[in-house]
Amino acid sequence: MVYFCYIDESGTPEVPGNTSHYVLAGLSIPISCWKFCERGISKIKQKYDLENSEIHTGWIVRKYIEQSKIVKFEDMNYAQRRYEVGKIRKMELLKLQKSPNNNLYKQTRKNYLQTEAYVHLTLAERIAFIQELADLIGGWSFARLFAESINKVHFDPLRAKQSVDEQALEQLVSRFEQYMKIVSKSTRDSQLYGTLIHDNNETDLLDRIQNRFDRKNGKIVGVRHFTDSSCQCKFCHKN
Structure with missing residues (x-):
């Protein structure tokens, strides 16, 4: 096993x-x-509606200020919510591109990319999602x-x-x-x-911690690095 x-x-x-x-x-x-x-x-x-999305709790449970700017956001379907949030975010990025503060643009763009998969859910729905996962794993x-x-x-x-x-x-x-x-x-x-x-x-x-790894004929065994064939780390190169 x-x-x-x-x-x-x-x-x-x-x-x-x-x-x-x-x-x-x-x-x-x-x-x-x-x-x-x-x-x-x-x-x-x-x-x-998160079938193809990774679960990043820190990003999921944040408040997305764009949602608070959309009238009757809770009454919309998922597609409408995504569209409305996306529209506000595009406008914000265009505005920041013209700003001399390039770091703010980069950070905002990063935040948008990290939360893009979850914008169709309200904060309450996102918290409920995490709670359901926690209850499942707890069982x-x-x-x-x-x-x-x-x-x-x-x-x-x-x-x-x-x-x-x-x-x-x-x-x-x-x-x-x-x-x-x-x-x-x-x-x-x-x-x-x-x-x-x-x-x-x-x-x-x-x-x-490599001194605790299993070895055979002086080589480390039982360790795999999932990457491409060009990797030259000790696990890929020597094994």
């Missing part, structure tokens, strides 16, 4: 950086439940959540002898590894494997 642990982060690891906390979380599910989980999530996404008895939340205000790198992201990843991996041992012992399954999936992770962070 294989267990997937999908890892993602919130906040920035730099001290002080632009966030007070750095949070690294991992959700573990057995591979046999993958399709079941996917169907449940897809059903909720379909309900809110998965086979799933386990691991997390490390670091308050950078009280983080002392000299005492910790690690960077913020290094400590968070090490703690999360250790807990997932311990969980695998517990499951293996309770189920008497000696062929139990764990797979870590870290979205957009930098190789430097992996370098710091």
Whole structure:
């Protein structure tokens, strides 16, 4: 049996950086439940017309000021809402293009791109969407959540002898590894494997924990980097 642990982060690891906390979380599910989980999530996404959209909670729960400028926005259908919001945003970008403040234009454009998939939903609907997903995942008895939340205000790198992201990843991996041992012992399954999936992770962070990777004939095994054939990182080049 294989267990997937999908890892993602919130906040920035730099001290002080632009966030007070750095949070690294991992959700573990057995591979046999993958399709079941996917169907449940897809059903909720379909309900809110988000079938082909990624879920970025931070962007979803923000207030979109354009919606407050549209009369009877709540009474419109999804297509009308998208059109009206898009019209206001295009006008705003055209105005900012003429402004000498190019950074404001770039930031506004980025915000629009990040929230484009969700503009057809009111704030209440977007919050309801996230709550339904949370309730769904909370009902998965086979799933386990691991997390490390670091308050950078009280983080002392000299005492910790690690960077913020290094400590968070090490703690999360250790807990997932311990969980695998517990499951293996309770189920008497000696062929139990764990797979870590870290979205957009930098190789430097992996370098710091590579001494825990499995090896065969001196080469790292069990690690795949999903990228194109031109990648020359240690996992692609040496393996």
